[in-house]
Amino acid sequence: MIRFLPLVLKNVFRKKTRSVLTIASILLPLFVICILGTLLAALDADPSGGKGMFRLTVRHRISITNFLPEAYLPKIRQLPGVKEVTVMNWFGGKYVDNSAKNFFARFAIDPEPFLRVFDEATVVEGSTAEWMNDRSGLMVGQVLMGKYGWRLGQQITLKGDIFPGIYTFTIRAVFKGADESGVYFDRRVLEEAVPRFKGLVGLFWIKCDSVQTVERLPKEIDAMFENSPYPTKTETEKEFQNSWVSMLGNVRLLITSITTIIVLVILLIAANTMAMSARERVTEIAVLRTLGFQRGTILGLVLGESVLLSLFGGFLGVALFVLSFPGFKQGMLSSPMGGFAAGMRLFPGILALGFGITLLVGLLSGLVPAIRSAQRPIADGLRQVG
């Protein structure tokens, strides 16, 4: 079959404008499919490099906006298999204004245990000591620093809503490795500013000694506080992240549906091109068969043409995606969706899926014209003119 490749290649570009338009109509949707697929895969990815599988979160059973008493901390810490526990309160508030472009995650934490629980976070500018020694010190994710062009030592003012007041922080440390689109500060700042929140905790984060402990502890912890006024819901880090994603609606179904529709549209476009191309060459294909080309060879030639056409588009689409990925990820990380984009990378599975889709589109779009071309009686084909 390889000796027919030059013929197949020449047929692919027989009508240059049509071929280029068809390739473009595959290239661009493929690019979008790669983006959507990467987003979908990022939702399932673990940006902590595997460390997240040892972590649990404990929150109020009703909602994350309901607080738990800090008194739970020692009770959780004494459970077998618990290596460290830290607390985390969602600050909310606003930076500059309430626009989406100025939205980023703001958390009040206990610095020392926080760094032990999230030990994948590495300080790349400033130091943890400076951050911990300054009550109003701020530790900022590297992506966020880049987005706003902040500098170490710069003062950042946040206006509280859940915790009313104006809070001015100084950037003392820049980290990478965890969610790099957020800021973290000592929660004592809030407790001093709004004393009624003293002793209240939004989330406990637990670092476990093993995966078995991660499996065992949720039931144990929730059972421990079941009859208290503050019942808990303990989840793995992955479940916790998924609960955030689900707040956006059924994102997976939405992305999968959009991708499916795009694939169908490409299929129809490619099938139309192949049908036109084969229809225009009825006589030519009949001539090839008079020369001795077998039905199987004709089938292979037409299918090869549609697969090559599709693969050209697919390859360019995937290449465009790979080239634009760094910029795309940077843009996503700087957006309010930055937390979800932290796990984005070039997933080999998504790139393979892109090629798989183009191969499938090529085969399916060429199948009917190929079978028709191969099955048409030669004498009928020769009678057609043009």
Place this chain on the structure above:
Amino acid sequence: MESTEPSPQPRPPLIQVQSVVKKYTRDTQVLTVLDGLSLTVDAGDFVALMGPSGSGKTTLLNLIAGIDRPTSGRVLVGADEVSAMSESALAKWRSRHVGFIFQLYNLVPVLTAYENVELPLLLTPLSRAQRRKQVELALSIVGLSDRMDHTPRQLSGGQEQRVAIARAIGTDPTLLVADEPTGDLDARSGEEILVLLERLNDEFHKTIVMVTHDPKAAAKAHRLVHLDKGVLEEDVRAAGSGG
């Protein structure tokens, strides 16, 4: 004195068409295109099939060339019963034994003259170098060695038909079938093509069966077969031709 040598066995004809009927069904109508036609053609002969439109000339040519099948009757070419072969065996047989020349040349427009002539050779086990040799020989026979890299669009009608003839003879087939080979050409180009066909018949001993409406073209043949309404009306050997 009587010769003691045994008299030579008469050679069987190359083509034997035996009581062939070909019917087409269009909607509910059954159309009989060939009606019990029988014909033999000797090896090395040059036969012109003539007759009015719808007389069954092209259908007969298609049956002889193995690109259509009779409704009943047999078609034999050499020792092969073409009418009984499977689709796949027929394709293989055509590639080895038949060269086709069409009225509208039917070259592949995206291929050069060289590539068009090479097309049927791609189906053979010949190496690239062997194919090149064959293609160059075929193109030199038709006088187009200097047009190898030209695409059909860059050639005149007569040159296109000569490339088509080179494609037909590239595999050195037993039989050449031509359907109105001069029908789309001006008088001068048509004459050149006929001279070329004559030469293929005389010098290279190719058996040629040609459908034509053109009396000038028919005059080049050794034998004229007239068909009408699917039956053989007249079969005459041209004066001066052997056989």
